[in-house]
Amino acid sequence: DSGVTQTPKHLITATGQRVTLRCSPRSGDLSVYWYQQSLDQGLQFLIQYYNGEERAKGNILERFSAQQFPDLHSELNLSSLELGDSALYFCASSPRWGGDEQFFGPGTRLTVL
Amino acid sequence: AQKVTQAQTEISVVEKEDVTLDCVYETRDTTYYLFWYKQPPSGELVFLIRRNSFDEQNEISGRYSWNFQKSTSSFNFTITASQVVDSAVYFCALSALGGFKTIFGAGTRLFVKA
Numbered sequence: 001d002s003g004v005t006q007t008p009k010h011l012i013t014a015t016g017q018r019v020t021l022r023c024s025p026r027s028g029d030l031s032v033y034w035y036q037q038s039l040d041q042g043l044q045f046l047i048q049y050y051n052g053e054e055r056a057k058g059n060i061l062e063r064f065s066a067q068q069f070p071d072l073h074s075e076l077n078l079s080s081l082e083l084g085d086s087a088l089y090f091c092a093s094s095p096r097w098g099g100d101e102q103f104f105g106p107g108t109r110l111t112v113l
Numbered sequence: 114a115q116k117v118t119q120a121q122t123e124i125s126v127v128e129k130e131d132v133t134l135d136c137v138y139e140t141r142d143t144t145y146y147l148f149w150y151k152q153p154p155s156g157e158l159v160f161l162i163r164r165n166s167f168d169e170q171n172e173i174s175g176r177y178s179w180n181f182q183k184s185t186s187s188f189n190f191t192i193t194a195s196q197v198v199d200s201a202v203y204f205c206a207l208s209a210l211g212g213f214k215t216i217f218g219a220g221t222r223l224f225v226k227a
Contacts, residue, residue: 002157033215043204043217056214090158099146099165099208102215104158 003027004105006091012111018079021108025072025093031055032074033094033102034066038087049074050097078110086112115140117207119218126195127226134190134221136205142166145209147181147188152220153201161203164188195225 003026013019025032034046036059045058049068060066063081068074078085088107094100116139126132138147149161162172164181172179176193192199202222208215 002159035217042219045214045216048214058214088156092158099144099163101148101160101163103160104150106157 002103002105004091004093004103006089006105006108008108009106010109010111012113013081014113015081015083017081017112018077019081019110021076021078021089021091021110023074023076023091023093023105025074025091026103029093029095029103030072031094031097031100032068032072033092034060034074034076035090035092036087037090037107041087043090046076048097055097081112083112086110115142115207115209115216117205117216117218119203119205119221121221122219123222123224125224125226128197129194131191131193132195132223132225134192134203134205134223136188136190136218138186138188138205138207140207140209142209145207148206148208148215149179149188149190150204150206150217151201152204158204161190192223195223197225197227199223200225 005024007022030051033048036044046060047066048056066076090107092102092104094102118137145166147164151159178191180189202220204220205218
């Protein structure tokens with residue numbers, strides 16, 4: 001158990017809808033990272049927050065947004081969902097930023113029908 | 114630009130064989146970190162090792178060993194006397210401080226047969 005929690009584990013929704021994925025980092029970790037893992041795209045970095053501030057952006061679509069709250073938990077919002085958004089979404093946390101090892105949550109499997 | 118290449122998509126070995134997973138990276142940053150993660154069939158990614166760009170010492174942890182060579186931009190991972198429980202997808206990753214973001218390779222799926 002990495003200490004990172006993600007909810008929900010599974011999410012099934014329809015195209016055009018909006019969903020929110022939640023992540024609680026390990027106790028004491030200040031950085032949260034979001035990744036998307038799909039069969040054809042591999043593990044793609046989406047965005048990183050450090051102590052409430054956005055630190056790095058990857059291949060995150062404009063329809064997606066995220067934030068990190070004062071208690072350090074983070075939410076990833078996905079809107080106007082398309083079939084291609086179906087994937088496993090991972091959250092990871094690390095003590096600081098940049099070069100720290102990341103501890104991954106169990107992931108949220110999103111299915112868009 | 115940063116890039117991580119894991120040329121081996123799938124590797125199949127028989128238990129007790131040694132196996133090496135290759136990782137080649139590209140970055141213009143002089144300070145960077147390299148990682149290996151394991152993703153077993155259960156799906157969760159597990160951290161295995163971190164190496165910074167100033168430390169080229171090889172590392173051994175039980176049956177696992179890592180060979181970091183800056184001259185060839187490689188960070189290879191060897192499993193000695195493989196076991197069925199080693200069956201997983203292994204990812205190599207790069208994090209350069211200039212860009213903050215972590216780039217993962219496409220992964221190598223390892224099958225270890227009994």
